[in-house]
Amino acid sequence: RYYSDHRYLARRWVKSWEHLQCSEVTPEMIQRFVLHRAKEVSPHTANVEIRYLRATFNFGKEHKWIRDNPTEGIKFLPVEKRIKYIPPLEDIEKVLAAADPDTQDYLWTIRDTLARVGEINRLTWADVNLLEKYVILYTRKKKGGHLTPRKVPMTQRLFLILSRRYTRRDPDKPWLFWHRYWSRKDSKRVEGPYQYRKQLMKQLCEKAGVKHFNFHALRHSGASVMEKHNVPIGDIQRLVGHENRKTTEVYLHSIGESEREAMSIYELATEIPHTDSHTAEAADETLSRKYLN
Numbered sequence: 265r266y267y268s269d270h271r272y273l274a275r276r277w278v279k280s281w282e283h284l285q286c287s288e289v290t291p292e293m294i295q296r297f298v299l300h301r302a303k304e305v306s307p308h309t310a311n312v313e314i315r316y317l318r319a320t321f322n323f324g325k326e327h328k329w330i331r332d333n334p335t336e337g338i339k340f341l342p343v344e345k346r347i348k349y350i351p352p353l354e355d356i357e358k359v360l361a362a363a364d365p366d367t368q369d370y371l372w373t374i375r376d377t378l379a380r381v382g383e384i385n386r387l388t389w390a391d392v393n394l395l396e397k398y399v400i401l402y403t404r405k406k407k408g409g410h411l412t413p414r415k416v417p418m419t420q421r422l423f424l425i426l427s428r429r430y431t432r433r434d435p436d437k438p439w440l441f442w443h444r445y446w447s448r449k450d451s452k453r454v455e456g457p458y459q460y461r462k463q464l465m466k467q468l469c470e471k472a473g474v475k476h477f478n479f480h481a482l483r484h485s486g487a488s489v490m491e492k493h494n495v496p497i498g499d500i501q502r503l504v505g506h507e508n509r510k511t512t513e514v515y516l517h518s519i520g521e522s523e524r525e526a527m528s529i530y531e532l533a534t535e536i537p538h539t540d541s542h543t544a545e546a547a548d549e550t551l552s553r554k555y556l557n
Contacts, residue, residue: 358472
């Protein structure tokens with residue numbers, strides 16, 4: 265999917281600068297292009313263009329095909345950041361119940377490994393250790409874009425699912441989840457691992473009668489559940505495969521007890537009548553003791 269996205273964007277760049285050598289593309293050209301994309305679509309889309317252009321020109325520099333990266337110095341545009349929607353556990357259960365058995369196994373595997381959907385799509389039986397109860401997931405979301413592995417322990421639930429699928433597997437198919445589909449490239453039906461199934465979650469959410477959420481929400485939900493049950497953030501970071509702790513913290517946007525305590529103190533303090541100084545002093549002393557304790 266990474267290369268598919270990159271190619272999709274690159275077609276637009278070629279349309280804009282096809283008459284130029286890569287070394288002839290200037291920062292001013294890119295800046296105009298980015299601002300046009302921001303106006304045409306959104307600042308978020310423009311930032312995606314900057315990110316992929318920067319990676320492309322850096323690739324050229326590393327191979328000494330070009331000398332300079334024209335995106336250097338171009339800053340990301342300000343965007344309106346919003347807290348990502350995390351579905352309640354009841355809605356996740358409803359979606360699981362609405363799925364067919366094979367899709368249930370697929371969703372449970374995503375949910376119980378906290379994996380990116382691409383990591384599950386490329387998962388093979390060689391990456392599954394039923395004896396020691398762990399799976400090996402590979403991601404390109406690391407510096408350099410190299411496939412990087414990490415081990416994720418299985419829940420007992422996932423162990424039972426994968427054990428059952430292992431006994432029923434087709435020995436000729438290395439993937440845990442595969443399908444038959446029409447290949448435009450080969451002009452025939454072929455077999456292969458799942459690609460990104462864009463419409464699946466939309467259809468399941470509609471069928472279950474819940475607000476739409478995507479595969480990635482299962483990952484967010486799992487991380488949030490762990491945090492609520494006091495799993496150390498470092499452990500969560502390793503399980504979800506984040507290189508940067510701050511990325512994990514973005515996932516964990518639940519309200520902590522310290523914030524709730526602070527608002528309770530504020531509420532109590534603002535309920536004190538200003539005309540009653542004696543009551544106010546007593547309340548201040550109570551609040552101070554409570555806060556220090």
